[in-house]
Structure formats: structure tokens, C-alpha cells
Amino acid sequence: MLKTYKSFFKQNIIPVNLDQYVPKVELKEYLKLNDRIYEVDSKAENGMTFSRVLNYKYSDTLKKMDPDHLVALVTEVIPNYSCLVFCPTKKNCENVAEMICKFLSKEYLKHREKEKDEVIKNLKSISSGTLCPVLKHTIPFGVAYHHSGLTSEERRLLEEAYSSGVLCLFTCTSTLAAGVNLPARRVILRAPYVAKEFLKRNQYKQMIGRAGRAGIDTIGESILILQEKDKQQVSELISRPPENCYSHLVQEFTKGIQSLFLSLIGLKIATNLGDIHHFMNGTFFGVQQKILLKEKSLWEVTVESLRHLTEKGLLQKDTINNSEEECRCDFHITKLGRASFKGTIDLAYCDILYRDLKKGLEGLVLESFLHLIYLTTPYDLVPQCDPDWMVYFRQFSQLSPAEQSVASRLGVSESFIGKKASGQAIRKKVDKNIVNRLYLSFVLYTLLKETNVWSVSEKFNMPRGYIQNLLTGAASFSSCVLHFCEELEEFWVYRALLVELIKKLTYCVKAELIPLMEVTGVQEGRAKQLFNAGYKSLTHLANADPEVLVRTIDHLSRRQAKQIVSSAKMLLQEKAEALQEEVEELLRLPPDFPGTMAASIEKA
Structure with missing residues (x-):
């Protein structure tokens, strides 16, 4: 039967060329030095060719405030297109966002004004009426900063506003380049640095890769702003190949090899030295062992790691007399090892945690x-x-x-x-x-x-x-x-x-809101609304009428109301079933078991 299905799929599945549906977006790389812009060109002698002079009328005040001509570069694309400005630090993100808005014309305030007001309103609602002074000033212009100093709720709202075009400019740190799908027509790198470290080729490619939106734009642009002192390093940056990718098993020793070995033995995938070494040979680290291990062999690293885990009291080895049988000697996980394994505790801290908890018992x-x-x-x-x-x-x-x-x-x-x-x-x-x-x-x-x-x-x-x-x-x-x-x-x-x-x-949250927040789709703000409307427990919510909820709770759709009530009913049923099982378990206990009603009567 399985062969029949395989044959059918081979004959009937037609390979699809995705390129015909998602057109490629051309990415043009530029460098900016003073007021001149150069295009990155691998065929040129120094890796770049002159493109144009930045033509923008700068007042003396603007020259002092914006020596890198960021206002000129962003106003060439916003508000009709999106733009990302990568900055070296979080504080720089906020300062750049404020500085740009100081020199934007009032026309920018009118672009999707009502939607920007809604963004501000939503930001206030998730933070009990508080709003960051910087965002309060920049959002009306369609500008915001994006870095780890924001709460997850703020980031979500700002990202949604940017994706829909309500916000047209983000000043951000390099963390946005990885993992967040927020493309732009133009990406500007404020400097070839992340904090104080010079950019790596992979970081540079990751950042400029945000430029160009498939299905929306036909072109994307990246502009790296550099100073004269960085010219040579930037020339090497744009011409060198990407850095090689290496296994981190050795660099993160306790989180890497040792945690892996504890898991292998805990799950009984490999329990002796020979099997563990064989397993390691099949890993990415094993493939790269000749590059990564210059002074020790993979066998020596395996033996050393297992010995370290044993000395730490996480593993125990069977006692054997014949040294030739050592590779077939089984390891067993100890109680402390199993606790660390089950709790996914970083092995660098497991003994410290044990000691702290033990000391805590002396006078909790x-x-x-x-x-x-x-x-x-x-x-x-x-x-x-x-x-x-x-x-x-x-x-x-x-x-x-x-x-x-x-x-x-x-x-x-x-x-x-x-x-x-x-x-x-x-x-x-x-x-x-x-x-x-x-x-x-x-x-x-x-x-x-x-x-x-x-x-x-x-x-x-x-x-x-x-x-x-x-x-x-x-x-x-x-x-x-x-x-x-x-x-x-x-x-x-x-x-x-x-x-x-x-x-x-x-x-x-306050203790009384916790039962409500266990319900799917109920966050702190919604829990407060429900509590204030009289739904103070899971039972009240499970028995609620969705139509009444819609009329009572602000900004609650009929679909959300039905989902909340349904989730509350399911949660209540799960808790009732758990209690029922507990009762049945107690009833199955022998009459003379300590603590049961029969035992108590007999004792009396």
C-alpha cells in the first residue's frame, strides 16, 4: 500500500516554480561618505562606483543636528514607502527618531492621521494610560523606535502599524534584522557598528536583507553611512565572503556537550562511552571536529565531559575491573542529574541551585x-x-x-x-x-x-x-x-x-484576576473589564451569555465573546474532572489507610 502511494505521488505531483508567482526584488547596495553616495560594485577596482551627490537644502541648525543627512535620506522614501534606520544603540534609536521628527514638515502629520491616533490610543490602553514621551512625539509623524526596551505588547502594536503602512519609519537596533518580518523600501545603516563592535559580513547581509518587499516593491535599497576612518574596513566588509558557520557545542560547554550527554543518558538513547562517541561523530560538531579541535580528539572531549558530569554528581558509572571494557561501561543518571535534566537547568548552575534550595530550608x-x-x-x-x-x-x-x-x-x-x-x-x-x-x-x-x-x-x-x-x-x-x-x-x-x-x-496581576486570565484570549486589560463587569470567577464566565458580554465589554467582538465563554466552560470542565479523579482515587484507598474517614472513625 505504501509503495502504491509513493508511486502515485511521484507520477501526479507537479513541481512548482515559485519564482513565476513571487517576482524577485532587486537589491541595490549603496555607501554614503559625506554628501556623496556610491553604489557597491564588485567589478570596480575599490568595490564601489560614484552614484550621485545628495541634493538637500540644509540649514546651519540641521547640519549640526543631522551631520549624516538622515533627514534627507528618509524623506526620499517616506511616507509613501517604508524605511528602516539601523542604529548602534537603543538610546541612539530614540534620539534619531526624535531628531528626524523635529525637521519633518507638518504635512507628515496628515498622512493617515486617524489611524495614527488609534495606535496612540491602543498603546495607552495596554499600559494603564501611560505612553512613552518619545513615541507620543514621533508616532503622529509616522515614526517610531523599535528595540528591546519596549514591552512585547508595544512591539506587537508598533509592528502591526508598520506592516499596514500607518507607520512608515522605524529607527531600530540590529535585533530587528533577525526573526521579525518587517521589510522596507530603503534600509539605512546609521554606522558600520553594533554597539562598539564593527559589523560582521553576516550581520551586514542580514540587515540589508530587510530591503525590498516581494509582491509590493520591485526594488530595494540599502545605504551604509560611513566615516573616512572606516573606509578601508567597509571596503573589506562589502567584498569579503560570509563568515563560516561553526558548531557551538564546545563554546557553550555546559549548555552544549554536557547537557547533550545528560539528555542522551537520561532518555537512554546512548548510555555508554562507545555509543556516545559514535553519536557525537554524527553531529555537526563531529563533522567539524578537525577544524574545532586542535589540541584534543573527539574521544578525549567525550571522556572529559563524562568525567566532569560524574564528578559533579550528575552521572554514575558502573564499576568494572577490565579497562578494555570501559567503552561498553554504562552510565546512569543520578537523582540530582535527573532533577537537572527534568528541570532543564543549565548545568553551570545546577549545583548552585541545589545549594541555595538546601540553605533556604534552614530558615525559609x-x-x-x-x-x-x-x-x-x-x-x-x-x-x-x-x-x-x-x-x-x-x-x-x-x-x-x-x-x-x-x-x-x-x-x-x-x-x-x-x-x-x-x-x-x-x-x-x-x-x-x-x-x-x-x-x-x-x-x-x-x-x-x-x-x-x-x-x-x-x-x-x-x-x-x-x-x-x-x-x-x-x-x-x-x-x-x-x-x-x-x-x-x-x-x-x-x-x-x-x-x-x-x-x-x-x-x-492582582490575585482576583488570575482565574480569569487562565481563560484563552483573556489578557490583563480584558480580565479587568470582565471583573469590573461582575464576572469575578471562572464559573461566572462559563455561564455568561456571549451576547450580553458583547454589550457589556468595550471593544469585544461576538467571535471573541463566544471563544471566551467556550474556553471558560472547557477549563471549568477540566478542573471538575481533575477533582472527580482525585475523589475516586481517595475512595479506592483501603479503610485502614491513615487519613481516610473509616480510619478516623475506627481510631475514635
């Missing part, structure tokens, strides 16, 4: 969530943290005695933070990682109490996008820690506590 402070939040603050975000010491001290002084005892147990005192804030010399050594992790815990703790990213962003002087990413990371890591604890009996106490914390970190 449960008067607030602060201690638990500290234990579930992601380790990988700690090195990037640079505390504002005045803010740190202010937040520390507002803690209750119980909350201050958490810091005390961790070895961080108020006097230490006070000295750091006042710039005094400190003789006593304190673990920097613990201090920084506690600071991030303060951010999360404040966010859970206030549930407003904007106010917390202002309070800690941090980008709102960073705070949202911290929250997302903490919610994800707390779930990993829960799975880690489920595999280790000694951490039973954390299980029930973490379930509640995960909900709080995932939804980050």
Missing part, C-alpha cells in the same frame, strides 16, 4: 514571597545586572523586618548597601552575585505588588522591556525549579509553594 521566610522570588530569580541574568545603589538602599529601607531577615540570611546588610550608595569604601567582602540577584528579586517583588511595568520601570530606572523580560525569565525559571524539586524528595516543601508563585509570576 514565608511572611512574604521575597525569599521564594530570590530562589527563582534566573542566574543567567545576574551578571548583566548593574544596581542603582541609591534605588537599592531606598528599597531596602522600605522592607518589613521579616523581609530584611531574608537579606540578612543571604549575607547582605542595610549598612553594606548604604555604604555602596554613599560611595564609601567597603572592607568586608560580600558575594557580588548574591547582591545583584537580590536586587533583581526586589524588582520582581515590587512588580508583583504593583503589577505595573511602567511604575516599576520608573522606580528602578530600568527599561520597561528589560523588566518584562526579567518577569518572563523568572516565570520560566520558577517552573524549571518546580520540576527540579519534584525529583528530589528533600525539597517537597517547595512544590506547593512554587505552584502559587508560578501563577503570580506568569500573570503578574
Whole structure:
């Protein structure tokens, strides 16, 4: 039967040439030096040929504010076509967006004015009436910045507005070039740098690849702005081939080879040295081993990695007497290894996590969530943290005695933070990682109490996008820690506590809104609307009339109302079935089992 199907498909499937349906978009690459623009030409002696002089009347003020002639370059395409301006830093994105809008004529304000007003209204609605001052000024001109400092909701709204043509210009960082499908007629690279690092060929190609929109434009343009000092490096950049692609298994040692080996043994795909080495030979890293491994062989790397995992207590090896049989000796995953494997914990931190959780049991402070939040603050975000010491001290002084005892147990005192804030010399050594992790815990703790990213962003002087990413990371890591604890009996106490914390970190709203936000399609804003309209529980929502919901809740379509009610009913049914199973499980217990009703009566 299978052969018949294969034969049928071979005979009847006609190969399709997609090029005839999606016309190719020509990409023209340009370089701008002073007021002259050159076209990239591989046939030319220096890789470029003169194209034109930028013709734009600049006042003395504009020359000082815009020495790179960005206003001239963007106004050649906007508002009728879209444009992306890549900037080296996030702050530069915002400054460039504001600067461009200062010199745009008032005619730009009239282009799709009502739709731009709607974008501003929507941005305010998702942030409790708050709007970034920069976006408030630039969006009426069809301009916005795009970088990681934005919240995910802001990025979504701005991307939708850009894709539909309501916004015609994004000033953005290089992160937009990868993973976000936002093409443009013209792409401008503000400088051949990402932060302080000179562009790589692959980065350059990724950025200019945004130029040209298949099915919309017939041409795309990229313009790289350079200074005289960068001319030689840019000449090499545009002419050199793309960088080679290499396996990262060695560079990310704990996340790479060691995690791979733990997974192989945990899943019983390969459990002995010989099979693991054979598996490694078939990987991309194995193919490139002669290039990547100059001092060691793949066999030596495999043996060393397994020995390291064994020494860490994650793996255990069978004892054998004959050394010739070593390659056939099985490895078994230990309890700690299984906990790390099930919790997908970075192996660089698994022993630190175990130690922190163990120490936490000695005096877990449960008067607030602060201690638990500290234990579930992601380790990988700690090195990037640079505390504002005045803010740190202010937040520390507002803690209750119980909350201050958490810091005390961790070895961080108020006097230490006070000295750091006042710039005094400190003789006593304190673990920097613990201090920084506690600071991030303060951010999360404040966010859970206030549930407003904007106010917390202002309070800690941090980008709102960073705070949202911290929250997302903490919610994800707390779930990993829960799975880690489920595999280790000694951490039973954390299980029930973490379930509640995960909900709080995932939804980050007031407790009464959490049941409503479990429903598909209900975010914080919608949950508040439903709660204020009297739908205060899952049962109320499951019994709601979709037609009444449409009339009661602003901006709710009939389709959305039906989806919400249907999802609430399904969720309620799932919870009822789970409770029913629990009851049936209890009824199946023997009468003399401790805790059952029969056992209690007999004891009485």
C-alpha cells in the first residue's frame, strides 16, 4: 500500500516554480561618505562606483543636528514607502527618531492621521494610560523606535502599524534584522557598528536583507553611512565572503556537550562511552571536529565531559575491573542529574541551585514571597545586572523586618548597601552575585505588588522591556525549579509553594484576576473589564451569555465573546474532572489507610 502511494505521488505531483508567482526584488547596495553616495560594485577596482551627490537644502541648525543627512535620506522614501534606520544603540534609536521628527514638515502629520491616533490610543490602553514621551512625539509623524526596551505588547502594536503602512519609519537596533518580518523600501545603516563592535559580513547581509518587499516593491535599497576612518574596513566588509558557520557545542560547554550527554543518558538513547562517541561523530560538531579541535580528539572531549558530569554528581558509572571494557561501561543518571535534566537547568548552575534550595530550608521566610522570588530569580541574568545603589538602599529601607531577615540570611546588610550608595569604601567582602540577584528579586517583588511595568520601570530606572523580560525569565525559571524539586524528595516543601508563585509570576496581576486570565484570549486589560463587569470567577464566565458580554465589554467582538465563554466552560470542565479523579482515587484507598474517614472513625 505504501509503495502504491509513493508511486502515485511521484507520477501526479507537479513541481512548482515559485519564482513565476513571487517576482524577485532587486537589491541595490549603496555607501554614503559625506554628501556623496556610491553604489557597491564588485567589478570596480575599490568595490564601489560614484552614484550621485545628495541634493538637500540644509540649514546651519540641521547640519549640526543631522551631520549624516538622515533627514534627507528618509524623506526620499517616506511616507509613501517604508524605511528602516539601523542604529548602534537603543538610546541612539530614540534620539534619531526624535531628531528626524523635529525637521519633518507638518504635512507628515496628515498622512493617515486617524489611524495614527488609534495606535496612540491602543498603546495607552495596554499600559494603564501611560505612553512613552518619545513615541507620543514621533508616532503622529509616522515614526517610531523599535528595540528591546519596549514591552512585547508595544512591539506587537508598533509592528502591526508598520506592516499596514500607518507607520512608515522605524529607527531600530540590529535585533530587528533577525526573526521579525518587517521589510522596507530603503534600509539605512546609521554606522558600520553594533554597539562598539564593527559589523560582521553576516550581520551586514542580514540587515540589508530587510530591503525590498516581494509582491509590493520591485526594488530595494540599502545605504551604509560611513566615516573616512572606516573606509578601508567597509571596503573589506562589502567584498569579503560570509563568515563560516561553526558548531557551538564546545563554546557553550555546559549548555552544549554536557547537557547533550545528560539528555542522551537520561532518555537512554546512548548510555555508554562507545555509543556516545559514535553519536557525537554524527553531529555537526563531529563533522567539524578537525577544524574545532586542535589540541584534543573527539574521544578525549567525550571522556572529559563524562568525567566532569560524574564528578559533579550528575552521572554514575558502573564499576568494572577490565579497562578494555570501559567503552561498553554504562552510565546512569543520578537523582540530582535527573532533577537537572527534568528541570532543564543549565548545568553551570545546577549545583548552585541545589545549594541555595538546601540553605533556604534552614530558615525559609514565608511572611512574604521575597525569599521564594530570590530562589527563582534566573542566574543567567545576574551578571548583566548593574544596581542603582541609591534605588537599592531606598528599597531596602522600605522592607518589613521579616523581609530584611531574608537579606540578612543571604549575607547582605542595610549598612553594606548604604555604604555602596554613599560611595564609601567597603572592607568586608560580600558575594557580588548574591547582591545583584537580590536586587533583581526586589524588582520582581515590587512588580508583583504593583503589577505595573511602567511604575516599576520608573522606580528602578530600568527599561520597561528589560523588566518584562526579567518577569518572563523568572516565570520560566520558577517552573524549571518546580520540576527540579519534584525529583528530589528533600525539597517537597517547595512544590506547593512554587505552584502559587508560578501563577503570580506568569500573570503578574492582582490575585482576583488570575482565574480569569487562565481563560484563552483573556489578557490583563480584558480580565479587568470582565471583573469590573461582575464576572469575578471562572464559573461566572462559563455561564455568561456571549451576547450580553458583547454589550457589556468595550471593544469585544461576538467571535471573541463566544471563544471566551467556550474556553471558560472547557477549563471549568477540566478542573471538575481533575477533582472527580482525585475523589475516586481517595475512595479506592483501603479503610485502614491513615487519613481516610473509616480510619478516623475506627481510631475514635
